[in-house]
Amino acid sequence: MKILIADSMHSSLFDMLRDQGWEYAYHPEFRREDILQAIPAYDGLVIRSKTFVDETMLLAAKNLRFVARAGAGLDLIDLDAAERLRIAVFHAGKGNRDAVAEHAxxxxxxxxxxxxxxxxxxxxxxxxxxxxxxxxxxxKTVGIIGYGNNGSATAQRLSGFGCRVLAYDKYRDHYEDAFALESSLEEIMAEADILSLHIPLTEITRYLVNEDFIEKFSKPFYLLNLSRGEIVKLEAVVNGLKSGKILGACLDVLENEKIAKLTSEQQEVFDYLRASDKVVLTPHIAGWTHESYFRINEVLVKQIQNWL
Incomplete structure (x- = not known):
């Protein structure tokens, strides 16, 4: 099996692939056109954050059997096209869940x-x-939206602080455990002192947290977003901070993370956030630890091995 690695990866991955007898080519410098040209020769593609694997790329990959994302989110991959073309998709949600929970x-x-x-x-x-x-x-009562790897790991740690955790996950049933109560979104809006987001970016979740969403909370609350920036409308967060409906915000992700290239409207919002003592900002590093960098590789290789 031949695998193209088109993004920067921890060097531990290479020994793991060789141990499985898999051939690989490491080209972190590749851009989209390079990948399109090279991909027909490969059975697998490994990416991190810089490459959008759309239908055009998947159609060009005549022999591709899988795409592996070295991270938790899958918004960079056209999942519908991959399913139609019978290309397996893997991600490493378990690899950085502890890092995300600790960062939260x-x-x-x-x-x-x-x-x-x-x-x-x-x-x-x-x-x-x-x-x-x-x-x-x-x-405190904490509402968690999205009870997968990151959400459940965060709930586990919050329970150790004596928090009551309410979890809502639209795509799961019977997920209540020792760390969180299975709840509705309405229950979270009625009772939460803190809201923590752990959901992927989709057309359904894009700008889920907007003015209307914030106003539905029965009391002022703290907001944590360690998922994807475009899930939260930052202008609505600023308005919530000004009105007192949002007591504070922890933001590891932003709508536009190219902060040197913000629009004038985005710059105005960002300037307010960075000047506020009620806001804690980090540069999308919640899952970015030395340990998770290694563990992500382990998770990906194990998934591919089991699939084969």
Missing amino acids: LGMLLALFNNILRADREVRSGVWDRERNRGVELMG
Whole structure:
């Protein structure tokens, strides 16, 4: 079997492929035209984040048997076309779920305890205890939308902080466990103090969190988005922060992550978010740890091995 690796990968992948007796070509420098030209010679394609595998590319891949995404999301792959062409699709959701869950807790604790602001102040010689008085996670109700790998790992950690976790997943049944109660979206909107998103980007979830969605919550809440940026309309978040309906936000992802190329409207929203002490921002690194970089490879190779 011949595999084209068209994105930067942890070097551990190469030994794993050789151990299986699979031939591979590593071309992280390849762009779309390079992949289109080369792909007919390969049985498998491994990507990370830079390549959109659409129907055109899949049709050009005359011998392709599978596409493997070294990450959790599958929004870069035309899943309908892959199914029609009988091309298997794999992703490594289990590979970075612990990293995402830990990052979610880290962002939330930083927000609740004013850690970023307090750190800046102390470094500049300001010792203000009262202004930086924190809020406890203990006893809070957390609503999780999307109870797959990342959502369930996050619920497990939240339960250790004494949180009550309500989980909603449109595509699963009977998923209640020791860490979360199976709930409706309406129940989450009625009871949650904190909302955490762990869902893929689809036409259904695009801008799910908008002005109307936010207003349906019965009380002010904190928002965490560690899934995909376009699930949340950031202008609506800014308005929610201004009105007090959103108490704070932890955002690992943005609508437009090319922050040097924002539109004027996007820039205005981003400027508000980055100036606010009620917002914690990170550059899409929730699943990006040294351990997950290795573990993702293990998960992908195991899936392909089992499929074969």
